[in-house]
Amino acid sequence: MNTRLAIAAIVAPLGLGAAGFAATAPEASDPVGVVFETGMGSFELEVDVDAAPITAANFLRYVDGGFYDGGTFFRTVHADNQPNDSIRIAVVQGGRNPDREAESFPPIPLERTSETGLLHVDGAVSMGRSGPDTATQSFFICIGDQPSLDFGGMRNPDGQGFAAFGRVVAGMDVVRAIHRAPYEAQRLTPPVRITRVYRKG
Template sequence: MIPRLLGFLLLALPLAAQSRVAIETELGTLEILLEDAKAPRTVANFLRYVDAGAYKEGRFHRTVRPDNQPQNKVKIEVIQGGAAREDRDFPPIPLERTRDTGLKHVDGTLSMARDTPDSATSDFFICVGDQPELDFGGRRNPDGQGFAAFGRVVKGMEVVRKIQARPAKAQALTPPVKILAVRRLPAGS
């Protein structure tokens, strides 16, 4: 009786909310599932930029791939995008480490770009392939704190790969890929 009752109670509990957003680019649209419950501060930070319209007319400006990081001992593959103007940035947020969230930098992971811990604002990146060196303890950032993973691409990885393959000077996309809009999607979409 108790296991059956427990099962019923678990079914009656609301599922943890997972926000969804669409990132519309000039090359196609990405649909992102955000990890609200696991990385609440990072998701809230990203959504405040979305709600402020900061990503409209933003851009994917960086591609990191095997052929353009000769000086890096630890290689990664990502594309990086951000808001239209950095002067519209909100204050930086505390780093939600993958050690604490349980999230990993796998293919399609959305994560916040940063220099030092607690410095992330509006720039974000998307992993192309699994990138464990970006997790807590990874060697890509010398401080070993990793980056704040907070979502994943659920539709549109072909667009991510198109962006990554675009022409670049060093790691700067030439020209950048325009972000036309980033908007919230209705629950359950």
């Protein structure tokens, strides 16, 4: 069974008509605003809890648990620092406070862009992963459109793409500044500290 459909079946309202069908469709939820404060400034994400419910819920439990406070943006990917990749991308990647590594939640199922409709466009935020169904807490933000990260794109040889779950809606200049910060290979030197992450409002 499709995982998103299974979740929808669990959380949908139970107001059923005589024929057993839902009397009304569930209302769409507003995106959840999340603010990142970093050593280079602040920016804001909108997390799409409707289109990518599994990935959004996973990210928000790390936010709500304070896991990203004291974390870093540690990786920046440019055209000139991917010599072993024939398909090149531009992203900046961050993650939780390393002191809380032992507290990670289990990996989540991959919500493919072919299911969610959330593509890897400029400012999209998505989960890092190795194989399918391995994402935990590390995330990245796209610098420019990155279609090779969508389902069917071949940046990852399995062709399954990555799980986009939101986008930057304010402060993209800060994200671009982090992307341009000094680096060696793909490592930001020094990493850009994440001081605080929290839900807006």
